Amino acid sequence: xxxxxxxxxxxxxxxxxxxxxxxxxxxxxxxxxxxxxxxxxxxxxxxxxxxxxxxxxxxxxxxxxxxxxxxxxxxxxxxxxxxxxxxxxxxxxxxxxxxxxxxxxxxxxxxxxxxxxxxxxxxxxxxxxxxxxxxxxxxxx
Numbered sequence: 156x157x158x159x160x161x162x163x164x165x166x167x168x169x170x171x172x173x174x175x176x177x178x179x180x181x182x183x184x185x186x187x188x189x190x191x192x193x194x195x196x197x198x199x200x201x202x203x204x205x206x207x208x209x210x211x212x213x214x215x216x217x218x219x220x221x222x223x224x225x226x227x228x229x230x231x232x233x234x235x236x237x238x239x240x241x242x243x244x245x246x247x248x249x250x251x252x253x254x255x256x257x258x259x260x261x262x263x264x265x266x267x268x269x270x271x272x273x274x275x276x277x278x279x280x281x282x283x284x285x286x287x288x289x290x291x292x293x294x295x296x
Contacts, residue, residue: 160248161203165196212270217292219259219285221268231268236292237261241285243278257281 173189206225213220218234238259245255255278256271273281 158200158203159252161196161200165193165199168192169196207272210271214284219268221259221270233259233261233268234292235285235288238285238289241282241289243275243282245275245278255279257285259285 169189169192172192173185176184176188202225209223209225209228211222217236218232221231221233223229238261240260242258242260243255244258249255253275254272255275256269257273257278258269270278270281
């Protein structure tokens with residue numbers, strides 16, 4: 156999804172920038188400008204791929220681990236018994252790709268975690284599974 160956004164944006168900016176520079180500076184300039192914008196799009200695409208690979212989660216016996224971050228790695232440990240509620244959200248672009256984000260809410264705002272890029276079915280299954288685990292762990296408190 157993110158790669159498609161980057162590709163579409165890069166093509167649009169390359170065409171607009173190339174056309175505007177070609178009109179004002181001559182026909183050979185638009186090729187150089189469009190190539191520079193396309194190269195920037197490739198660099199951004201590489202960063203997006205790395206950012207997507209940085210997300211991950213692992214269900215353990217008593218808690219859920221969520222990792223993310225390219226430059227600053229972050230690992231959140233969310234105990235099942237501390238989960239208050241679990242949301243599954245999908246914006247218009249995510250819905251067009253059949254994706255959803257699972258968002259975990261706890262009492263402390265700093266420990267809220269999210270898992271983006273799941274298919275809708277996987278997100279719903281994960282939400283139900285985590286809710287069941289959360290209820291069973293919270294009952295023991």
